[in-house]
Each structure stands twice: as structure tokens, then as C-alpha cells.
Amino acid sequence: MTKKAVVVGANGIIGGNLIAHLAELGDWEIVGLSRRGGKTAGKVSHIAVDLLDAADARDKLTHLADATHIFYAAYQDRPSWAELVPPNLAMLVNTVNAIEPVATGLQHISLMQGYKVYGAHLGPFKTPARETDANHMPPEFNIDQQDFLEALQKGKSWTWSALRPSVVVGFALGNPMNLASVIAVYASMSKELGIPLRFPGKVGAYDSLLEMTDAGLLARATVFIATNPQCGNQAFNINNGDLFRWSEMWPKIAKFFDLEVAPPLQMSLATIMADKDPLWNRMIETHGIAHTPYRDVSSWAFGDAVFGWDYDFFADGTRLRRAGFHEYIDTEEMFMRVFADLRARKIIP
Ligand SMILES: NC(=O)c1ccc[n+]([C@@H]2O[C@H](COP(=O)([O-])OP(=O)(O)OC[C@H]3O[C@@H](n4cnc5c(N)ncnc54)[C@H](OP(=O)(O)O)[C@@H]3O)[C@@H](O)[C@H]2O)c1
Numbered sequence: 001m002t003k004k005a006v007v008v009g010a011n012g013i014i015g016g017n018l019i020a021h022l023a024e025l026g027d028w029e030i031v032g033l034s035r036r037g038g039k040t041a042g043k044v045s046h047i048a049v050d051l052l053d054a055a056d057a058r059d060k061l062t063h064l065a066d067a068t069h070i071f072y073a074a075y076q077d078r079p080s081w082a083e084l085v086p087p088n089l090a091m092l093v094n095t096v097n098a099i100e101p102v103a104t105g106l107q108h109i110s111l112m113q114g115y116k117v118y119g120a121h122l123g124p125f126k127t128p129a130r131e132t133d134a135n136h137m138p139p140e141f142n143i144d145q146q147d148f149l150e151a152l153q154k155g156k157s158w159t160w161s162a163l164r165p166s167v168v169v170g171f172a173l174g175n176p177m178n179l180a181s182v183i184a185v186y187a188s189m190s191k192e193l194g195i196p197l198r199f200p201g202k203v204g205a206y207d208s209l210l211e212m213t214d215a216g217l218l219a220r221a222t223v224f225i226a227t228n229p230q231c232g233n234q235a236f237n238i239n240n241g242d243l244f245r246w247s248e249m250w251p252k253i254a255k256f257f258d259l260e261v262a263p264p265l266q267m268s269l270a271t272i273m274a275d276k277d278p279l280w281n282r283m284i285e286t287h288g289i290a291h292t293p294y295r296d297v298s299s300w301a302f303g304d305a306v307f308g309w310d311y312d313f314f315a316d317g318t319r320l321r322r323a324g325f326h327e328y329i330d331t332e333e334m335f336m337r338v339f340a341d342l343r344a345r346k347i348i349p
């Protein structure tokens with residue numbers, strides 16, 4: 001039977017990579033949702049919809065009565081933790097309320113979360129974080145979203161899952177949380193300016209232990225969880241399976257970009273990179289790379305957040321492995337692969 005996936009947040013770093021994986025699998029019909037929409041290709045079609053608008057969601061989504069799986073990975077960025085709650089909860093509620101009542105063959109709703117559930121963005125948190133850990137003091141939009149799904153699922157035949165990746169690394173443009181682009185553009189600009197690569201984060205962040213989640217691995221795990229009944233109605237941490245410290249990774253990144261490494265120098269990327277638009281435009285002309293607007297390749301505030309974690313940042317990934325998903329990714333290999341991909345696509349020199 002053909003399965004029909006509704007991928008919510010189709011242009012996101014997570015949603016985009018999930019659509020690519022589902023399309024490769026061949027037995028899925030895929031509908032992507034976002035405000036910008038996208039091009040129909042093969043079994044992938046797109047609907048441009050503003051999910052903050054309940055009426056727009058109802059008008060454009062109620063024909064999706066044959067949806068079997070909803071993969072929710074939309075996201076609205078806001079300046080404070082409290083401000084994240086209303087729009088992010090509303091988008092999920094508007095999506096599910098439009099599709100779930102009509103989709104009589106619905107099997108699963110997958111909710112993308114992250115380590116924010118564990119308070120990882122607030123300060124040093126308990127590591128390894130486990131799916132069974134108690135919630136932290138609200139506001140926390142991820143928990144409000146999960147509560148909504150759990151309550152709605154009671155008495156229904158479909159199941160839900162809550163997926164908790166670490167920082168997601170993969171190809172995307174125009175996203176507020178894209179670490180690979182942050183590093184690749186920062187390193188490319190260092191090279192252009194003839195200066196060595198300096199870790200810009202907090203002093204303690206250079207030696208902390210952390211982990212990443214490859215966007216492809218996340219996509220494969222997401223589909224595994226959504227299609228294996230033993231995974232229903234649970235949360236899962238999803239990570240590469242290895243740990244690293246920037247102090248070890250940074251020289252390897254420098255080597256990829258053919259740069260020397262200099263000692264770390266703490267600086268705010270959001271501040272120091274704010275005036276680099278002209279440099280970026282010059283690099284586009286000099287190196288003949290793609291005409292990507294500077295704002296679309298830079299997520300400097302996200303870089304500041306990640307490089308500011310002067311505490312360990314990892315979660316226990318064994319629940320997913322016990323459930324039968326055994327893939328892992330070498331994080332060093334992942335970074336180099338994504339940088340090479342950005343180069344091959346001519347996003348960076
Ligand atoms: N990126 C990471 O490293 C990371 C790590 C762990 C967890 N997460 C979590 O994963 C989730 C997704 O993150 P992401 O980084 O993939 O987000 P993202 O790249 O910013 O993508 C968000 C998606 O939502 C769509 N969207 C936003 N507002 C919309 C609206 N009003 N109506 C319809 N679509 C809308 C966007 O498309 P349009 O702009 O075209 O509407 C885009 O496709 C978030 O909850 C995030 O916290 C992310």
C-alpha cells in the first residue's frame with residue numbers, strides 16, 4: 001500500500017532532508033507544507049500554507065484525507081523562550097486539527113523536538129539526558145506540543161512519537177538553525193581574509209563533550225520510528241552515536257579549509273559577522289559561487305548559542321537502538337561530507 005506522508009516544514013533543514021529520504025524510498029507519496037511552497041517533482045508535491053492561520057490551514061489541508069503519516073518539523077523562531085510557545089503550538093494544532101479528523105487511515109504523527117526538552121538551552125543540564133527525565137520549568141513549546149498530541153491520541157488508532165535530535169547537520173539554506181553553514185561560511189571568510197581559524201565560542205565550550213545528529217540519519221530514524229509499531233507513543237533521542245570536543249574537531253575543520261588554527265578568541269558571531277555582507281558579495285564574484293544572499297547562509301545567532309555551551313551536551317541514544325535502529329554516523333566524516341557538499345553546490349568557494 002502506498003503511504004502518504006505530510007511533511008510539515010518542507011523547506012526546513014529537517015523537513016527538506018526528510019522529504020529527500022522519503023522520495024528515495026519510492027513507496028511514499030509526499031506532500032510538503034510551508035509558506036513558500038516548492039516545486040512538484042515525481043511523488044513530491046507542495047502546498048503553500050500559513051499554518052499560523054487556522055482558516056488557511058483548514059482551507060488548504062482538509063483534502064488530505066488519504067494522509068497516513070504526518071511528520072511535523074515546522075518552526076517559527078522568536079527572540080525569547082516564552083514567545084516561542086504561542087506560534088509553535090498554534091502551527092501544530094492548526095495542522096493536526098485540519099488533517100486528523102478527515103484522515104481515516106492515519107497511522108502516525110511524528111513530532112520533531114530537540115534537547116530543549118531537557119533544558120539544554122538554559123544551562124548545564126543532566127547528561128546523558130534520557131527520555132524518562134522529568135520536564136523542566138516552562139515555558140517550553142516542545143512539551144506543550146507533545147501534551148497536545150498525547151491528549152488527542154487517547155482512544156485513537158494512530159500513534160505519536162517525539163523525536164529529540166542534537167544539533168542537526170545537513171544541507172539547507174535560509175534556516176535560523178544551521179551549524180554546518182555557520183562553520184563553512186566563517187571558515188571560508190577567514191580564508192578570504194588570510195587569517196587563521198579561531199574558535200569563537202566560550203572558553204569552556206572548546207573542551208566540553210558534545211554530539212551532533214546527521215540530517216540523513218535523522219530522516220532514516222524518523223521513518224523507522226513512524227513505521228514500526230513498537231515505537232508508538234514514545235519519545236526518542238536521536239544522535240550520531242559518538243561524542244567529540246571542539247578542541248579536537250576544530251583543527252580538522254581548519255585542515256579541510258586549508259587553514260592554520262589559532263587559539264580560541266571569544267566573540268559574538270552575530271556582532272562580528274554583521275558587517276560581512278560586502279565581503280560575502282565580493283566572494284561570490286571572485287570565486288564564481290552561487291548568488292546566495294548573505295542572510296540565507298548565515299545563522300550567526302545560532303552559532304553563538306552552540307559555541308556558548310560551556311557544558312557537556314549529550315543524550316542517551318540507546319532507547320532507539322534497543323527498538324531496532326542501529327545506524328550510527330562518524331561525526332568528523334559527517335562535517336567534512338557536508339562541507340564538501342556545500343562546495344560541490346558552489347555555496348562556498
Ligand atoms: N536545526 C537544528 O539544528 C535543530 C536541532 C534540534 C531540534 N530542532 C528542532 O526541529 C524543529 C525544526 O527545526 P528546523 O531547524 O528544521 O527549522 P527550519 O529550518 O527553520 O524550518 C522551519 C520550517 O517551517 C516552515 N514554516 C515556518 N513558519 C511556517 C508557517 N507559518 N506556515 C507554514 N510553514 C512554516 C518553514 O518554511 P517557510 O519559511 O517556507 O514557511 C520551514 O520549512 C524545531 O522544533 C527545532 O527546534 C532543530
